[in-house]
Amino acid sequence: MxxxxxxxxxxSRAHQLVELARKAGADQADAVVVRxxxxxxxxxxxxxxxxxxxxxxxxxxxxxxxxxxxxVSANPGFxxxxxxxxxxxxxxxxxxxxxxxxxxxxxxxxxxxDLDLYDPTDVxxxxxxxxxxxxxxxxxxxxxxxxxxxxxxxxxxxxxxxxTSHGFAGAYQASRFSRSVGVIAGEGTGMERDHDFDSRLxxxxxxxxxxxxxxxxxxxxxxINPRKVQTAKNVTVxxxxxxxxxxxxxxAAAINGASVARKTSFLRDSMGKQVLKAGLNITDDPLxxxxxxSRPFDGEGVTGxxxxxxxxxxxxxxxxxxxxxxxxxxxxxxxxxxGGTAVSPSSTNxxxxxxxxxxxxxxxxxxxxxxxxxxIGHGVDMVxxxxxxxxxxxxxxxxxxxxxxxxxTIASNLKEMFMAMTPANxxxxxxxxxxxxxxxxxxxxxxx
Numbered sequence: 479m480x481x482x483x484x485x486x487x488x489x490s491r492a493h494q495l496v497e498l499a500r501k502a503g504a505d506q507a508d509a510v511v512v513r514x515x516x517x518x519x520x521x522x523x524x525x526x527x528x529x530x531x532x533x534x535x536x537x538x539x540x541x542x543x544x545x546x547x548x549x550v551s552a553n554p555g556f557x558x559x560x561x562x563x564x565x566x567x568x569x570x571x572x573x574x575x576x577x578x579x580x581x582x583x584x585x586x587x588x589x590x591x592d593l594d595l596y597d598p599t600d601v602x603x604x605x606x607x608x609x610x611x612x613x614x615x616x617x618x619x620x621x622x623x624x625x626x627x628x629x630x631x632x633x634x635x636x637x638x639x640x641x642t643s644h645g646f647a648g649a650y651q652a653s654r655f656s657r658s659v660g661v662i663a664g665e666g667t668g669m670e671r672d673h674d675f676d677s678r679l680x681x682x683x684x685x686x687x688x689x690x691x692x693x694x695x696x697x698x699x700x701x702i703n704p705r706k707v708q709t710a711k712n713v714t715v716x717x718x719x720x721x722x723x724x725x726x727x728x729x730a731a732a733i734n735g736a737s738v739a740r741k742t743s744f745l746r747d748s749m750g751k752q753v754l755k756a757g758l759n760i761t762d763d764p765l766x767x768x769x770x771x772s773r774p775f776d777g778e779g780v781t782g783x784x785x786x787x788x789x790x791x792x793x794x795x796x797x798x799x800x801x802x803x804x805x806x807x808x809x810x811x812x813x814x815x816x817g818g819t820a821v822s823p824s825s826t827n828x829x830x831x832x833x834x835x836x837x838x839x840x841x842x843x844x845x846x847x848x849x850x851x852x853x854i855g856h857g858v859d860m861v862x863x864x865x866x867x868x869x870x871x872x873x874x875x876x877x878x879x880x881x882x883x884x885x886x887t888i889a890s891n892l893k894e895m896f897m898a899m900t901p902a903n904x905x906x907x908x909x910x911x912x913x914x915x916x917x918x919x920x921x922x923x924x925x926x
Contacts, residue, residue, distance in 0.1 A: 484513075485637070485639065485649045485651070488511045488513070488535060488639045488649070489641060489647055489649055491509075491511070491537070491558070492510070492511055492640070492647075493509075493641050493647065494558055495507075495509040495537070495558050496508065496641050496643050498558055498559050498561075498562035498563075499539060499541045499562040499565060499566060499643070500643055501562075502541075502559075502562045502563045502565075502566040503543060503566045503570075504541040504542060504543060504562075504565070504566050504569065504643070505542050505543055505544060506542040506579060506580050506642075506643050506644065507539065507540065507562075507642070507643045508539075508640065508641065508642040508643065508646075508778075508779075509537065509539050509540075509640070510537070510538045510639065510640050510777070510816055511535055511537050511538075511638070511639035512535075512637075512638060512816065513534070513535050513636060513637035513639070513651065514532065514533070514535075514536075514634070514635075514636050514637075515532070515533050515634050515635045515636075516530070516531070516532050516633070516634030516635075517529075517530065517531040517532075517601075517603060517632065517633055518530050518531075518606065518630060518631065518632035518633075518634075519606040519610050519630065519632075520628055520629070521607070521610045521614055521628060521629050521630070522614070522627070522628035523614075524611065524614070524615075526607060527628065529603060535554050536551060536552075536553065537552050537553070537554070537561075538550070538551045538818070538819045539551075539552075539561060539565050540565075540819060541562075541565045541566050541569050542569065542578060542579055542580070543569040543570050545574040545575055545576055545578060545579075546569045546570060546571075546572045546574055546578075547569055547572060547578045547579075548565050548566075548568035548569035548572050549565070549818075549819030550564055550565045550568070550819070551818065551819055575801075576804075577801045577802075577804040577805045578801055579800070579804075580642055580643070580644055580778065581778040581779060581780050581800040581810060581814070582800070583644050585780045585800075585809075586642075586644075586645065586646045586779045586780060587646070587648065587774065587779055590650065590775065590781075591774055591781075593765060593766070593767050593769065593773075593774060594767050594768050595650065595651070595652035595653070595679055595768065595769075596651050596652055596653050596679075597679060597680040597681055597682075598653075599633075599681040601633040601655065601681060606631040606632065606633060609631040609657055610629045610630050610631040610657070610687075611629070612688070613629045613631070613658070613659045613690050614626055614628070614629035614659050614691065615691065616659075616687055616688045616690070616691025616692050616695070617629070617659045617661045617674075617690075617691035617692070617694045617695040617698075618661065618691075618695070619691070619692075620661075620691075620695025620698075620699055621699070622664070622695075622702065623661045623698060623699060624662055624663055624664060624665060624669070625661065625662040626659075626660070626661050626662070627660035627661060627662060627671060627673070628659070629657075629658060629659035629660075629691075630656075630657070630658050630659075631656065631657045631658075632654075632655070632656050633653075633654070633655050634653070634654050634655075635651055635652065635654065636651065636652055637649065637650060637651030637652070638650060638816065640775070640777070640778075640779055642778075642779055648774070648775055648779060650773065652679060652772075653679055653680070653681075654677065654678075654679065655677070655678055655679075655680070656675060656676065656678075656684075657676055657684060657687060657690050658673065658674070658675035658676075658690070659673060659674060659675075659690060659691055659694045660672065660673035660694065661673075661694055661695055662698065663695075663698040663699045663701070664703070668702060668703050670698055670701035670702055670882075671698060672697040672698035672701060672851075673697075674690050674691075674693040674694035674697065675690065676690055677770075678908065679768055679770065680768065683908075697851070700882065701851075701870070701884075702882070703882065704870065704884035704885075705873070705881055705882065705884075706883065706884070706885055706886075706925050706926040707848070707873060707883050707886060707923065707926070708925050708926060709923065709924050709925050709926070710922070710923055710925075712919075712920050712921075713848055713920075713921050713922070713923050714844045714846075714847035714917055714918070714919045714921070715849075715850060715869075715917070715918050715921045715923070716840070716841060716849045716850065716874070716915060716916070716918075717850050717913075717915065717918070718849065718850060718871070718915065719904060719905075719906065719913055719914060719915055720851075721851065721852070721853055722830070722913035722914065722915060723909060723911045723912065724853065724911075725913065725916065726760070726828065726829075726912075726913040727828075727911055728858060728860075728892060729754075729760060729788070729830070729896065730825045730828055730911070731743070731860055732745040732863075732892070733745060733760075733787060733788070733793065733795070733797060734796065734824075734825075735796035735797055735798040735799070735802040735803065735806060735808075735813075736799075736822050736823050738806065739802055739805045739806055742860060742861050743860060744860060744861060744862055744863035744893060745793065745893075748793050749793055749794075749796070750792065750793065750794075751792065752791050752897075753788060753792070753793045753896055754788055754791040754896050754899065755791055756790055756791045757790060757791065758790070758791050758830070758831070758899060758901065759786055759789055759790065760786070760787045760788040760828070760829070760830055760831070761784065761786050761829050761831060762784070762785050762787050762797070762813075762825050762826055762827065762828050762829075763784040763785075763826065763827045764781075764782040764783075764812065764827065765781075765782070765783070765784060766784075766907075769827040769907075769910075770827065770909055770910040771825075771826045771910035772827060773826065776799070776812045776814045776815065777799075777814045777815050777816035777821050778800055778814040778821055780800070780812040782811060782812025782813055782826065783811070783812065785811060795811060796808070796823070797813040797823040798810050798811045798813055798814075798823050799814030799815075799821050799823045800814060800821070801821065802822070802823050813825065813826070825910075825911070826910070827907070827910060828910065828911045828912070829905065829907065829911075829912040829913070830901055830905075830914065830916070831901070831905070832901055832902065832904065832905040832914040833900060833901040833902055835900075835902055835903060836902060836903055836904070837902040837903075837904050837914070839902075840900065840902045840915060840917055841878070841879070842877035842878070844874055844877065845874070845875075845877055846874055846875055846876075847873075847874040848869070848871060848872075848873060848874065848883070848923060849871045849873075849874055849879055850869045850870070850871040850888070851870065851871040851872070852870045852871065853867050853868065854867060854868030854869065854870075855867050855868050858892070862891070863891045863892035863893045864891055864892075865888075865889060865891060865892050865895060866887060866888070866889040867887065867888060868885075868886070869887070870882070870883065870884040870885070870886065871883060871886075883925075885925070885926075886923055886924065887923065887925075888921050888922070888923050889921065890918075890921045890922060894920065895918050895921070898919040898920050899916055899917070899918055900916070900918075900919075901913070901914045901915070901916050901917075902914045902915035902916070902917075
């Protein structure tokens with residue numbers, strides 16, 4: 479069966495499920511099928527450790543009886559009528575939720591842009607094995623690398639089929655290919671580890687095994703024999719882009735409408751106020767062609783538009799799904815994401831837009847500071863903004879990376895950190911959350 483025929487078949491099943499739910503007594507209903515196809519190979523020290531392949535079409539039905547809601551899930555082969563009746567029976571004994579319901583009919587997508595998300599390239603298991611072995615070989619060939627943590631290569635696709643009782647029907651799919659490797663450098667107590675990876679929608683866009691392996695090996699070797707640094711205040715900390723992406727994720731969490739509604743965000747009272755340094759922008763674009771997190775419609779059938787969430791440092795929008803928007807007295811902006819049977823707000827292709835200075839010039843302007851390549855722990859309180867995490871990286875002296883350091887704790891408050899950020903110009907938009915190198919002034923570091 480072709481991919482197109484499979485989608486048509488799943489759409490037909492979802493339509494049947496919604497109609498049976500209505501006949502069973504639901505006022506509204508939607509049915510979702512989450513599709514997944516994946517295969518992967520893992521190797522270590524030149525030998526295959528595992529090969530995996532999986533396929534699934536997971537069905538979910540959500541029904542509404544007045545302001546009561548229930549959701550059920552099933553695998554293919556289930557009895558459609560029995561599932562619909564069970565969901566309606568569950569809804570009738572559920573507590574009322576005044577904000578629940580399908581998206582307004584006027585908000586539903588009527589056409590779907592072609593975002594070029596699917597590459598039909600069929601990568602064989604042999605090709606995946608060869609790529610994983612070549613990636614590991616390239617990493618182990620870097621002088622100073624002493625052992626391997628393993629390498630892997632994978633190929634797959636994921637898709638979403640959605641049908642609602644008020645007229646929406648749509649489906650899309652996206653491919654995903656990846657390569658990764660981790661290695662160890664040094665001996666005994668001086669050992670260090672690091673990794674590198676690449677993940678793309680299109681197979682031809684993947685970085686080569688040689689490039690990924692060399693980067694992993696070089697990153698690891700340069701961390702050998704780290705030093706400890708003195709505890710200090712008012713230190714400028716620089717986040718490497720792969721660490722900066724996680725930091726931007728904290729911004730996304732703070733402006734998520736669900737957190738605002740639950741009063742668990744320290745920015746819950748900040749709409750229309752300055753939350754980042756003037757000149758900084760946070761954008762979110764679900765319609766970016768070949769974007770890692772692009773989608774022609776959200777988990778409720780609404781097409782989200784590109785938005786500047788924070789403009790010139792001023793907070794302009796929350797991420798909103800339909801129910802969250804209703805709770806806040808607002809309107810959905812097409813950021814509802816399916817997570818199992820639930821819908822909650824989520825970012826798509828999120829980016830801290832870049833500045834105008836190169837990372838080299840940004841570091842040079844600092845003089846003395848701490849360049850972070852790895853973070854440890856989860857010491858972030860999203861209610862208060864308090865921030866304290868373990869870190870390792872390199873000490874900056876005279877505007878240059880001087881020597882590796884480890885066993886450092888950095889601390890501040892996210893409100894203060896957001897207002898002290900300076901981004902460089904080296905953003906890479908291949909990731910769902912994209913960020914350049916970021917310098918943050920005024921942090922406290924705890925060392926020896």
